[in-house]
Amino acid sequence: MTELARVTPSSQSGPRLKNGWVFSPRTDLVLFGIPFLLGWLLLLINAVFDLKSVYAFNRSTFVATFALANFLDVGHVLSTVLTTYFKPETRAKHRSLLLVGPLIILGINVTIYEVLGITWVIYFFAYYNFYHVVRQQYGWISISAKKAGEGSRVDRWLDKLVIYGVMVLPFVWIHLSLSPNSRRITIPTNPALAKVTVAVLLALIAVYGARQAHKWYRGEPLNLAKLFIVASTALTWGGALFTRSPFTALIGTIVHGTPYVGIIYITDKHEGALRSKLEHHLRALAPAAFGLLVLLAGFSWVRILRYFDGAAGGRFVDWVVVIGMIVPISHYVIDGVIWRRRTFNPARDLLPRSSS
Secondary structure, X not given: OOOOOOOOHHHOOOOOEOOOOXXXXXXXXXXXXXXXXXXXXXXXXXXXXXXXXXXXXOEEHHHHHHHHHHHHHHXXXXXXXXXXXXXXXXXXXXXXXHHHHHHHXXXXXXXXXXXXXXXXXXXXXXXXXXXXXXXXXXXXXXXXXXXXXXXXXXXXXXXXXXXXXXXXXXXXXXXXXXXXXOXXXXXXXXXXXXXXXXXXXXXXXXXXXXXXXXXHHOOOOEXXXXXXXXXXXXXXXXXXXXXXXXXXHHHHHHHHHHHHHHHHHHHHHHOHHHOOHHHHHHHHHHHHHHHHHHHHHHHHHXXXXXXXXXXXXXXXXHHHHHHHOHHHHHHHHHHHHHOOOOOOOHHHHOOOOOOO
């Protein structure tokens, strides 16, 4: 009986990397890499100069960056309108969601306000916002895995655990370590439990890293694009929270909003061949109109956010907040549907379409 030859892991041949880039290597590095670099640059500059104490035009740098974060956030929220309400095919596919969804959100906000008060409306908005951010980061991981053809259930669960872990655990740590905040549910600080969350986070990262090392040793190809998004998310988000950076809002907005606007722009550009000449001319005016809309909405949103910091406004301002929340929360809900992993096909929806 002949002995079968054994192939050692080091002698296995084949590609060592999978093509899991969400858009392309260069575009991914721009949309995910630049926010990562900007986030850490801001953390380092603040560590050296304490930007909260730097003033320009009688305004602190912190106030300016907080306002900038809200303008950026408004821009990416409004970009949802371009890919839903202004696209006939999307309107037809999600008509009930687009028409009835905002009314349901208004009803929920009004109910929370009348039963629990404006503070809980703000809590609802803030925590749903965080959930939305976490889900989007996992969405990028899912798209990357789908494009790379990954089918392992173990890796899919590990991807979900690590992306939730590197974002949710620092968020829990904030609740257990910092003093109360008007946008955060107040719970007693617990240094011991806070250390446990850090230990669990480090253990989770170690397990995920060990899985990648094991796959590499066995000669299985790695999805470098996915690992890049995981690492940049963990380092930027965790860095902002664990350093207790006052610029977490700005950093989180840049990391969250930049790739989202990118996917809106790219998918819209790929559909350009299907438009008429009139639509192309109208689209040429869109950037200016969109910029003006962002400025107007941004100023309005900054005004509303002043209420969050304890400015008394009475019942009228309460209702402005209750109604104003409809726009961003609708954005969260709509995104969770139109970019759902089961319905969004990156191999189809991120490639140029032909008019033929």
